[in-house]
Each structure stands twice: as C-alpha cells, then as structure tokens.
Amino acid sequence: MLLTTKLKQTLLALGTAAALGLSSLTIAADDTIKVGVLHSLSGTMAISETTLKDTLLMLIDEQNKKGGVLGKKLEAVVVDPASNWPLFAEKARDLIEKDKVAATFGCWTSVSRKSVLPVFEEKNSLLFYPVQYEGEESSKNVFYTGAAPNQQAIPAVDYLMNDLEVKRWVLAGTDYVYPRTTNKILEAYLKAKGVDEKDIMINYTPFGHSDWQSIVADIKKFGSDGKKTAVVSTINGDANVPFYKELGNQGISAEDIPVVAFSVGEEELSGIDTKPLVGHLAAWNYFMSVENDANKDFIAKWKTFTKNDKRVTNDPMEAHVIGFNMWIKAVEKAGTTETDKVADAMIGLEVPNLTGGTAKMLPNHHLTKPVLIGEIQENGQFEVVSKTPEVAGDAWSDFLPDSKNIVADWTGKETDGKPCGNYNTETKKCSGQNF
C-alpha cells in the first residue's frame, strides 16, 4: 500500500516535470503548488479514507491537464496518518512546515479533525474537511464541505415525520461523540416538534457490536404500540451489518419500521450482502444513482482513473470535488495561495455540485447542500425518494441550549464587525473557542 502511494507520488512528480519540459526535478518541485492529502491509508479507517485520497489524486491530475493553477502545476503530497489520532497532528505539522503545502484536504473522524485543528490554527494553514459531522465548530482555518446536522439528520427526521407519518422514534447509535451530539440535537428537535418523552427511545452500543438480539427485540416491542415507528441510526461501521440482519431475522421489514442511517453509503454497501437492507433509508447530500450529466461524467472519470468498472462513488467524494473546485477558484480569484487571502476569497464562491445544483460557501465556512433521502436497493445503490432544495449549513445547532445563541461569521457582518467563529449574540462576546 505504502509502496504504491510512493510510486504514484514519484510518477506524479515525474509527470509534472515532464509536462513543464524542465530538465531538473528540483526546479520542478519549486515551481509547483503543493497540496497536502491527509487521509489514513492503513488501520481501521483505511477502508473509507483511501478512496478519498484517490479522489484527490484524480482531481489534481485533471487540474494539471487543464494547465494547473496560476500558471503552476499542482503537486500532491500524500501522507499516511494510519488511523492514529495523535499521528494526524504530527503529519499535519510536517505537511505545513516541511512540505509547505498551500492547502490540505483530509481527515474523516471528528476526533482526527479535533486533533489537527490546533496545528492548522497555529500555523495558519487551510484544511478542507469532507465528511458529515456533528457541528458545534467553526474554525478560521477549516472549510467544512460535508454536512452539518441540519443538512442531514434534521431533514431526514422531517421526511420521516411528514412523509411517512412517524410518531415514535428510536435513536440508536454507537457510543462516541458524533452519535451522542447528533442524538442530543435530534432529541431537542423532536421535543420542540411536540413528540412526547416516552415516544423517544435512545440506545447506545459499543464499537463493532454484534449481538443485537435484545436491542432489536426492544425496538420491536417499542414499535408494536400502534404508532408508526422509525429508527434513526448513527450506528457506525461494520456493526450495521449484524444489526440489519437481526432486523430481518426477527421479521421487521423496512415497511414496518424503517431505519434511516447517516453512515451507510455506497462504499459501505459494496462489500456486503445487501438483501436484509433493501428498503431501509439513508440520508446524504449526494447519491451515485442521481441522474445528470455532471454526475455521469464524474463516475466515468472515476472508473477510468481507478481502472475498475465496479468502483462506486459516494458523498464524501462529492464533498472533496466541491471543496477542491472551490479552492482552485479562490486561488485564481485571490491570485495567490496565501492562506488569509484565499480564505477571504472562498466565502461567497459558488461551484456546481454533482446533483444538478450549486454549492455556495457561507460566511460560517459551511456549504449549502441539497438533502437527499434514498432507499437501499438490492444492487447496493439508492433510489432517491425525497430531495430538498439547497439548505444552508448551520455550524452551531439552534436546538441545543448551549449553542442556540451562537453564530459564526468570518466576514464579521453578523458578529459586530470582527470575524468570529463562536460569537454569542446575547452577551455580544466572541469566545474564539471551537467547542
């Protein structure tokens, strides 16, 4: 794995040099703009993150074919933080200090993002984070190209409530920060919508949980009360497979109790027996099955790049596509790769997304994104059953008492003229903290 990465890097460098027609490699290196790629290529997260590294290599390759940016070629610097959270911070420091990258694309889990955050702020460098997350953060140095809770969880609940007329709710999650925060937001939201306390069941399980019998039996009992019941699942990783299997075995079909998941996408479905999952739902901002020319193009390019006709595309990949295209636009607009100028240029930029709309960068460093609800099909793809117009990402949830008065605005318009990521509208103070 490491070998192939290095090989690709060398090849890329060679290709860049050849394209510029320069005889010496060292000169070539000086004349490129470096882009950091900070994704785990080994360890537990490698399954998901390797795909994102390949996506970036493809995007950079493509941009170089178009002539690079500001007359210079782009050069990818790929490092492997090995699913090890402290190592993420070290590798990020190396990228900024040693390799002098202009911007970094990376991280998957929230804990890895929290680990690199101080490094990017201290060194004043840019990070593009492509995964849906729990919100409650807005940093001057980070652009969040994945969904905030109001762009995934809340619209999914709205769909269940309005279209499927769900009255009882099971919030099931793996026991760590993203599910806990998301469920806290959802619980507050449901209560605000008039759902009774006893119609909400919250359940947490350890990572990799495989014995779902009693939990599924509880859900079954909870759902046999006559009111339509749904499960909102923030269950992570491979614990999902035995969960859906147990649902099937205990005779609960998607028609009786639908499960809407926030962490099950095309990539996760590609390696498993999808029979027990058919009909259950997932909420994302992108599905591979969305039909339009931009998406068709992207899928074709991806399959050619990976030389694999069976490779699938997914939501975080689209986030990287949007983030990368925006960064290119911002660099061209600013005429430089200097962090502050690029960050200023980013806000307000619009680029087309892959589902036929446009993504706009907001002053709180989040994007506008459409929310799509899809039903899982037997072939591991999704049938879109609902699509909203673009929703503006909210960094600080309005449904948590601690954050409802907090706004983020890096232009300073809503925060008394001073750019701030954590501004309390009541006390009129900027705490500057990211939690």
Add this chain to the structure above:
Amino acid sequence: MMKRLMILVVLSWLCFQSVQAEDVLIEVLPLLQTNTVQTKQQAIETLAKSTDANRAQYLQVLMNGELYLHSNGTLAIVKDSQVLDPKTNQVLTLPSSEFKKITTTNNLRSQIRKALEQLNLTDANPTVRLQAATNLLNTITPDIAASWQQLLTTETNPTVKNALQLGIDLAALNAPEKSARLQAIQLLSGNLAPEVRKRLQVLTTDSDAEIAQASQRSLKTINDKIELYSYGETLFFGVSLGSILVLAAIGLAITFGVMGVINMAHGELIMLGAYTTYFIQQLMPSFIDYSLILAIPAAFIVSGLMGVLIERTVIRHLYGRPLETLLATFGISLILQQLVRTVVSPQNVPVSNPSWMSGSLEINSVLSLTYNRLYIIVFCLIVFAVLFMVLKKTNLGLQVRAVSQNRAMARAMGVRSARVDALTFGLGSGIAGVAGVALSQITNVGPNLGQSYIIDSFMVVVFGGVGNLWGTLVAGLSLGVVNKVLEPWAGAVLAKILVLVFIILFIQKRPRGLFPQKGRAAGD
C-alpha cells in the same frame, strides 16, 4: 333510489371497462414509462382493480423487483439474467442489459402487498389465505369485516376461520351498539395479536365507563401474558449469547485448559474457520444452502492443521515458559491477521446466510425465536458433546488426559507425548475453526474477527475453571444469560462492564473458577 341507480350505472360501466382492458399491461405501460412515484401508484391501482387473470402475478413480480422496461416499451421479467415475456413466460431475444428495472419504494411495496392480500384471501392454498388475513388485520374496517363474514361461511380451514373471526371481532370494537362492543372486548381478552392491543389501548380512554373498564381488564390479561413470554425471550437471548461464548471458548478450554498453553492466536484460528466458510461459499455460489455443512469439516481441517503447524514450529520449544508462549502466540496472531489482510482484503468479506438459517420460528405474535440462533445453540451442544466423547471415550482422549495429568508417567507407559501434544493442540485449534463457521453467520467476517472474541474466550475458561469442559459450558451459558438480563435496564455498554466487574470479584474469591480441578491434577 336515484342514487342507487347511478351507482349501478357506474358499476356496470366499470365492469365494461375492465372487460375491455383484457390486457392490463398495455393499460399500465404509459404509467410505468413516466416513472414517478405517483404514476406507479396509479399503475398498481389499475393492476389491482383489473380482472386480468394474471394480475396477482404481475403485482408479485413488480414487488420482487423483477419487472423490467425496455426503452422501446417492452415489459419483461428479468430473473437469473433470463428475459421472459410477462404474459406468456416465453424467453425474449432482447439482451437483459438493455432493460431498466422498475424500482419500487416502501410505500409502493406496501400498497402492492395490500392489493395482493385482498386477492390472496380467496387463494386455493390455506397458508396463503391465513397470511393474507393476518396481514390485513391492522387495516380492518366494518365494511371489510362484512365481506369477511361472507368469506367465513365458505371457509373450511379452522385457522383461517379463526383469523377471519378475529378480524370481525376487531371491527366489532368500533360497532355502534354497546353490547356488541362489550362482547368483542370479552372475546379478545388474552389475544396476543398486536392489533388487538392497539385497539384496546384506544378503548381504555373511552367515554363510556363500562367499556373503558372492560377493555382495561382485557388489556391487563394480555399484558400479563406478554410479560411471561418476555422472560422466556430474555432467557433465549441469554442462552444464545452464551452458546456463542461457549463455542468461542471451547477450543481454548483444550489448548489452555488441558495443555496449559496461553494461546493468544486462538481468535485468529476462529477467524480462519470463518474465512474457510467464505471461500467454500465462493466455490459453490449456487449451493449456499449446503455450504455450511461442507464448511464445518473444511474449517476443522484448515484451523487444525494451522494449529499443528504452530505447535510443531513454535510452542513445543516453549513448554513451561508461559510468558514467552504468550508473546510468541501474540506475534503469531498479528502475523495471521496481516496475512489475511494482504492475501484476501483488509475489508470484511460477505458471508451469506443459507435460507434455512434466515427468519424466525414464530411461537406466537410476541415470542419468536430466530433460526440462526436456534441452530447455533443446537450446534454448540453437539460440538460440546462430540468433544466430550472424544476426551472420555477414545484412545486419543485417554492419552491426552494422561499426558496433561502426568507427563513423565504417561511417557513411561509408552505414550508418545510429543505426538499427543501436537494432536491435542490441533484438536483445540480445529474446534476453534468450527466455531468460526458458526460465528460467520452472525457477525462480520474480517481480519479483526478474532480479536473481538479472544478476551471473552479467556474470560469464560477462567471463570469456568481451567481444565474443566463442564465448567466452560456452564460459565459460558451463565455469563450469556446474566449479560442479557442486565442489558435491558443497564444498556449494552454498561451490561458488559458489570459482567467484567462481577468476574473480577468472583476470581478474587475463587481463583480456580466455578469448577476447580481437584487432586493431583490441580498440581502447582
């Protein structure tokens, strides 16, 4: 009078319409071609209302997702990459790749199901009729109940009769006459169907005090019954979790319990067994139902041979040095994991459930036992019994016990102790492989599979008493039950912690476990 006449006219016109539309497929084709949820809904409605003899079959293929549409407007059933004409079932010459599937959503599927079940009520097969009646219970209205009353007169099967009667009773709960309602409440007392509970629950707050009281009484009888069954369910869950613990630990009970080798690679031997199942399924994709039967001996051989290899190359040089054995076998476990990552894939591999292991055995509407768990409990007991017989009744078993109790004496009696060591370790490892076959059916098969079971396995063996097979069985089952009893009120995370705390305290009091070995064999 006028109104009736109007209805008659409309009805006859409708009949005429449906007689005209003999081939309903032509009628729904434009709707399916538009391909939105609304038009599909209309198409299903049209299908359900038509008099076409094949309408049930069309609905069924649409529900199964086997109905495909060609861009030139040809509808076809695509099944096992064969393209069939939906009407005549003849093979069409168009290639299946040019067809697009007509997809359905949950709402559409439940609409189809309802339509199908209405049709199925008059099916020739009584099980189909029963299924249809039970599924229609939750949407029953007085109108439908009236038509059921009619069906009841011609129905011959007693179970289907009961289901129909239940439906009629349910509808009577909303009858205008109070006496009919009270009678229905009485009749439904103790009935476990979820629909009964729902409707009675609503009636408990009825404005009429008598009805409210009567339904409360009926509901209480039902709830008492449900509680009783839920104890049974918890016990089943506990035994099933316990049987998995026993399966995972039983191989270790041989290598660690009898031979005293701390084998950290035990989990990886289980993993090898699970991967063997995967490869067997890859080899015979059309015989998934029989794959497990073949996988059991195959996994035993693969893991067993690996065990013999480990014993011959590493462990035999380390007898009597537990710390070094621990480190060496830990190293082996890492090597085996990485081997699988490099050779197969770092991702989990899909192992399918044979059809006979899917679904559940329904005792009544509140208690159902899932087949995969049931089979695993039975399988665990069989493995235990076989292993027990091998140790107690065979020559090998005698030699194993002799060597583990007194190596020097056994050698003096002519037992080739080195060979017995290798075979014992192979036996324990082989059993671990067999456990892997069972685990592949309920959990993810991936390089980390072994790691999640190694701690549990040691826990069970130590808790049961090292060197005692019965101890392993009792310990595994009781830990499973305790875990499942705690889970509902403590949550999955806390239940696991509580069990671990309990074991720590227990080992403090009784360091030799539940069934300590007695006499000279206890040694040290």
